[in-house]
Amino acid sequence: MTIQLRIPRLLCEHMRADLVRPHCFATERVGFARVMTGTIDDGSVVLLTSYWPVPDDLYVDDPDVGARINGEAIRNTMQDILNGGGRYGLLHVHMHLRKGHTGMSRTDLTEIPKLVQSFRNVGVKAAHGLLILTPDHAFSMALLPGMEALHQVNKIIVVGYPMEILK
Amino acid sequence: MSERTSRQSFLGPNSDQIIQTATVGVVGLGGGGSHIVQQLAHIGFQNYVIYDHEVIEDSNLNRLIGGTVVDVEKKQQKIQIAIRVIKGLQLAANIKAVPARWQDDPLPLRTCDIVFGCVDGFAERRELEITTRRYLIPLIDIGMDVQPSVEGQPPRIGGQVILSMPGDLCMTCLGFLNEKTLAKEAARYGAVGNKPQVVWPNGVLASTAVGIAVDLLTDWTRSLRRSVYLSYDGNSHMMQPHIRLQFLNGETCTHFPLGNVGDPVFKAL
Numbered sequence: 001m002t003i004q005l006r007i008p009r010l011l012c013e014h015m016r017a018d019l020v021r022p023h024c025f026a027t028e029r030v031g032f033a034r035v036m037t038g039t040i041d042d043g044s045v046v047l048l049t050s051y052w053p054v055p056d057d058l059y060v061d062d063p064d065v066g067a068r069i070n071g072e073a074i075r076n077t078m079q080d081i082l083n084g085g086g087r088y089g090l091l092h093v094h095m096h097l098r099k100g101h102t103g104m105s106r107t108d109l110t111e112i113p114k115l116v117q118s119f120r121n122v123g124v125k126a127a128h129g130l131l132i133l134t135p136d137h138a139f140s141m142a143l144l145p146g147m148e149a150l151h152q153v154n155k156i157i158v159v160g161y162p163m164e165i166l167k
Numbered sequence: 168m169s170e171r172t173s174r175q176s177f178l179g180p181n182s183d184q185i186i187q188t189a190t191v192g193v194v195g196l197g198g199g200g201s202h203i204v205q206q207l208a209h210i211g212f213q214n215y216v217i218y219d220h221e222v223i224e225d226s227n228l229n230r231l232i233g234g235t236v237v238d239v240e241k242k243q244q245k246i247q248i249a250i251r252v253i254k255g256l257q258l259a260a261n262i263k264a265v266p267a268r269w270q271d272d273p274l275p276l277r278t279c280d281i282v283f284g285c286v287d288g289f290a291e292r293r294e295l296e297i298t299t300r301r302y303l304i305p306l307i308d309i310g311m312d313v314q315p316s317v318e319g320q321p322p323r324i325g326g327q328v329i330l331s332m333p334g335d336l337c338m339t340c341l342g343f344l345n346e347k348t349l350a351k352e353a354a355r356y357g358a359v360g361n362k363p364q365v366v367w368p369n370g371v372l373a374s375t376a377v378g379i380a381v382d383l384l385t386d387w388t389r390s391l392r393r394s395v396y397l398s399y400d401g402n403s404h405m406m407q408p409h410i411r412l413q414f415l416n417g418e419t420c421t422h423f424p425l426g427n428v429g430d431p432v433f434k435a436l
Contacts, residue, residue, distance in 0.1 A: 008334045159332075
């Protein structure tokens with residue numbers, strides 16, 4: 001079973017530009033992206049359709065991590081999933097500033113799967129997960145309907161002028 | 168960079184890897200599609216999804232690349248000819264060959280990174296564009312037509328190459344597809360006739376389409392940043408941007424909103 005993630009180039013550029021904006025105390029930024037899913041020959045494709053950043057005032061000042069968001073920010077995302085009625089899920093999106101391949105940091109591994117599970121609890125029929133962007137690459141994991149745990153996305157395709165195929 | 172591809176090194180230091188990683192789909196392996204698969208194999212593409220359900224006939228031999236007299240005698244499937252052409256150049260190629268209409272088995276098509284549409288008719292083009300948009304896949308459409316001689320004037324060969332990029336202008340925005348042409352085609356449904364087709368316009372259109380795909384993947388020109396709608400005049404042997412593009416600067420597509428993607432979901436009323 002393979003999982004692909006397709007991101008329209010304009011959205012990808014918008015996310016990268018947004019996530020490097022400075023914050024008054026957080027050293028990283030967080031956003032969320034709506035995704036829809038499709039069936040492909042040997043698995044699933046996750047299709048990113050929109051993105052919004054977490055507002056500045058919903059960050060918690062925690063010097064131990066790059067960014068921590070508060071309960072209201074999380075409730076907003078869960079409400080969005082509920083409003084969608086299963087049509088779409090959400091990816092937690094943040095950025096690692098080093099170029100090249102990336103993966104989940106220790107904090108990411110501790111915190112994000114719990115958040116994704118919360119998404120699953122309110123949107124069982126949709127795909128959820130995480131997306132970590134770097135200036136020239138990306139890493140993603142997805143929890144598809146019916147799956148027990150997050151699976152690494154095998155192929156990320158940035159769709160636009162030009163195309164980028166990240167494996 | 169391998170010795171085989173050393174003459175195309177200008178495409179960029181990572182171009183071999185990019186080309187080998189991409190999955191290309193070709194729908195229709197007749198006059199246009201047979202050119203396309205051959206060129207993709209020469210360039211070094213390794214992953215293919217190809218569709219055609221027809222068998223080669225004698226009347227195809229004037230333009231179907233790779234087809235032979237023996238293939239006609241054996242009633243060879245066009246898809247088998249395409250596999251032979253690809254494998255003759257890329258022994259290790261992964262080919263998902265679907266000897267059926269793409270609508271009957273669409274899942275392999277959805278795995279593609281770029282799809283070449285080499286189909287007949289406006290309705291089929293529209294269906295293919297709807298599907299590729301739904302799964303965020305760029306579609307490169309080619310087609311040619313010969314208008315018969317009128318009032319002593321010579322016949323006219325025309326054609327088009329269109330890049331339909333998700334999020335950007337579609338074939339309806341570009342004015343290529345519209346209700347009038349679709350209705351006209353539907354009215355002719357069942358009136359089967361031998362459409363004039365020749366090898367060289369297909370070659371021009373297919374080569375241009377392959378060039379666009381390579382540019383899209385490698386960005387070697389660093390200039391492909393918007394929809395492509397090229398118009399081919401086979402009498403003057405000219406390919407040029409369609410005049411409609413001049414009036415669409417800054418326009419956005421309203422026919423395929425980005426929120427309408429993925430598998431359709433049925434909602435109880």
